[in-house]
Amino acid sequence: MALVDTLNSALSALAIPAIIPSSDNIVAMLKAQKGLLMQALLSDSINPQPDYGFEGESVSRTAWRSQIMNQLTWIDQQLANYEPYEIYNIGF
Secondary structure, three states: OHHHHHHHHHHHHOOOOOOOOOHHHHHHHHHHHHHHHHHHHHHHHHOOOOOEEEOOEEEOHHHHHHHHHHHHHHHHHHHHHHOOOOOOOOOO
């Protein structure tokens, strides 16, 4: 987070537009993407589509669902890096 702010400050000092999104924007983008992916999974669970083939190409809905789950796992890992967290410690 501090690195992003430092880079944005350096770019503004050089009169170069900041192209590095702030950590708040990154979190918002990740949450938006997560919402869209979860909505796609919900839609698919309400109205599941079978695997099919078209003009020699096959489409596997099972593989699609697996890919969506992998993307959600990756987004959760990225959010864990950006969002604040607390550590509880009990001292002796």
